[in-house]
Amino acid sequence: MQIKADRKLVDRLIQGDTRAFDAFFHSYFPRLYRFALGRVGGDGDTAEEAVQSALCKALDKLGTYRAEAPLFTWLCTFCRHEIYALTKRSGREQVALREDDPEIRSALESLFVAADYDPELSVSRSEVRRWVQTTLDHLPSLYSNLLEWKYLQGLSVKEIAARIDRGPKATESLLTRSRQAFRDGFSAFMQGGADGKASWVRVGTDL
Amino acid sequence: MNQDTDRRRDDDLVAELMQLAGPRAQPPTDRTERVKANVKAHWQRHVIVERRPLQNKFLWLTGLAAVLVITIGVLRPWSGSDVDVALAPVVSVAGAVFIHRDSGAVMARGGDRLRPGDRVETGDDGLMIFTVASGHELRLDHGTHLTLLDYDRIALDRGAVYVDSHRFDSGESVSVVTPFGIARDIGTRFEVRLAGQTLEVAVRDGEVQLSDPNDATKGRWTASAGEGIRRLAMTQQTETFAVSSWDERWGWTRTLVQFELEGALAIEYLQWLSHEQGWTLSFEDERARSLAQSVAHGDTTGYSALETLEMVLPTVELGYRLDGGRLMVSSVH
Numbered sequence: 001m002q003i004k005a006d007r008k009l010v011d012r013l014i015q016g017d018t019r020a021f022d023a024f025f026h027s028y029f030p031r032l033y034r035f036a037l038g039r040v041g042g043d044g045d046t047a048e049e050a051v052q053s054a055l056c057k058a059l060d061k062l063g064t065y066r067a068e069a070p071l072f073t074w075l076c077t078f079c080r081h082e083i084y085a086l087t088k089r090s091g092r093e094q095v096a097l098r099e100d101d102p103e104i105r106s107a108l109e110s111l112f113v114a115a116d117y118d119p120e121l122s123v124s125r126s127e128v129r130r131w132v133q134t135t136l137d138h139l140p141s142l143y144s145n146l147l148e149w150k151y152l153q154g155l156s157v158k159e160i161a162a163r164i165d166r167g168p169k170a171t172e173s174l175l176t177r178s179r180q181a182f183r184d185g186f187s188a189f190m191q192g193g194a195d196g197k198a199s200w201v202r203v204g205t206d207l
Numbered sequence: 208m209n210q211d212t213d214r215r216r217d218d219d220l221v222a223e224l225m226q227l228a229g230p231r232a233q234p235p236t237d238r239t240e241r242v243k244a245n246v247k248a249h250w251q252r253h254v255i256v257e258r259r260p261l262q263n264k265f266l267w268l269t270g271l272a273a274v275l276v277i278t279i280g281v282l283r284p285w286s287g288s289d290v291d292v293a294l295a296p297v298v299s300v301a302g303a304v305f306i307h308r309d310s311g312a313v314m315a316r317g318g319d320r321l322r323p324g325d326r327v328e329t330g331d332d333g334l335m336i337f338t339v340a341s342g343h344e345l346r347l348d349h350g351t352h353l354t355l356l357d358y359d360r361i362a363l364d365r366g367a368v369y370v371d372s373h374r375f376d377s378g379e380s381v382s383v384v385t386p387f388g389i390a391r392d393i394g395t396r397f398e399v400r401l402a403g404q405t406l407e408v409a410v411r412d413g414e415v416q417l418s419d420p421n422d423a424t425k426g427r428w429t430a431s432a433g434e435g436i437r438r439l440a441m442t443q444q445t446e447t448f449a450v451s452s453w454d455e456r457w458g459w460t461r462t463l464v465q466f467e468l469e470g471a472l473a474i475e476y477l478q479w480l481s482h483e484q485g486w487t488l489s490f491e492d493e494r495a496r497s498l499a500q501s502v503a504h505g506d507t508t509g510y511s512a513l514e515t516l517e518m519v520l521p522t523v524e525l526g527y528r529l530d531g532g533r534l535m536v537s538s539v540h
Binding site for chain 1: 221224229234238246494498
């Protein structure tokens with residue numbers, strides 16, 4: 001579904017549709033910027049340079065996008081190369097993040113269904129914060145927006161429905177799918193251990 | 208029952224995680240605008256413009272084949288290289304605008320393509336917008352006469368031209384040649400107006416260099432955002448004046464441009480409007496920024512900028528205040 005929408009967006013970009021460019025930019029720039037920022041030690045100038053360069057190169061190669069992976073994943077590949085080149089040129093170290101682990105990356109990209117909840121697993125609050133935000137960035141924009149509106153801004157389903165111009169029932173269903181996708185994505189971070197099972201993390205005051 | 212319990216647990220866990228993490232940090236507005244302008248210009252140049260020559264060449268060949276098959280010996284008016292003419296497309300026209308070529312004059316229409324040597328005249332009610340390969344957009348005011356010398360160089364005989372580089376800092380620029388000075392942009396938006404013996408160059412953002420047309424070493428002036436340069440041919444005097452990015456002077460440049468609101472995000476509309484009005488867009492808080500991601504509806508054609516703000520923002524629970532050139536958007540609750 002998301003990949004189909006991505007394919008359509010790419011086609012419109014190739015055709016020169018300005019509205020598509022605006023949608024593309026506003027959907028992907030903030031996510032790629034956050035993606036880059038974490039990997040260049042919080043240096044905004046380097047992150048900006050990396051993302052701008054990555055977006056330009058990706059636009060040049062739009063014709064090669066085969067819609068086998070979500071567009072965000074495809075764009076992240078360009079961004080990774082740019083970050084690598086920039087950090088190498090400046091002689092700095094690239095920050096290694098847990099989500100760069102190939103297994104987690106793969107799980108995030110495909111958002112595999114998670115396994116059981118493991119109350120014993122605990123991680124630091126800042127790690128969880130970053131993982132939650134990274135998971136949101138990997139979700140379709142609509143899903144992450146819905147989750148932020150509902151859980152951070154406390155909007156009712158009716159209010160969200162009005163905002164996205166859908167009926168309450170369709171909105172509720174979208175919220176369910178958003179939660180599921182979030183849960184699956186977040187679980188990717190929790191994967192580990194000998195059996196490689198995914199699990200939910202317990203968060204709260206005990207962290 | 209179990210399903211309900213699972214759903215509630217899921218809901219609680221998501222809520223807990225989301226609240227722990229808080230809202231995602233947004234990139235600073237200046238970075239966003241800068242990168243957008245640069246990436247958009249790149250897209251326009253490399254994805255759109257470079258595709259067009261092939262498409263047009265193909266169309267031209269198809270047309271040629273048809274002509275051969277039906278053996279009608281009609282020459283295409285304005286025959287020439289379609290690869291070249293694809294690079295300065297006319298985006299929009301209103302009123303009487305003529306394009307003069309060796310083969311004669313024709314009324315300009317959206318979709319026409321200009322090429323070096325073309326002379327354009329806008330009538331008293333005429334306005335036109337065209338773009339060149341570098342991504343610069345050129346808007347012509349009423350009563351303007353100019354010649355496209357090359358894709359990055361125009362000669363202005365009278366009237367006014369407004370150049371918007373979309374802040375693409377590739378190093379490419381557009382020069383406007385007049386009898387009293389040559390204006391060249393350095394990634395900016397500016398207007399060159401020639402009225403009788405007076406030349407005015409007003410800079411909306413970025414920087415413009417003005418040089419003497421006969422001897423660049425004799426005179427060279429630079430104007431930055433918020434400044435203008437006036438040259439009086441009779442006295443050879445040069446003076447500067449102040450002009451804000453939201454000054455009424457820029458009003459005519461907005462006449463032909465419009466935003467298709469229906470189905471767009473409110474943020475897209477706000478960014479477009481701020482760019483066209485010369486305003487700096489700010490959000491009072493994260494809630495306002497988030498609300499601006501809502502889908503907007505309606506048609507703003509024919510309304511002033513302030514009228515459209517009054518119409519559009521309440522529909523997405525936003526309000527605004529305008530302080531000089533700063534548009535501050537806030538949530539209404």
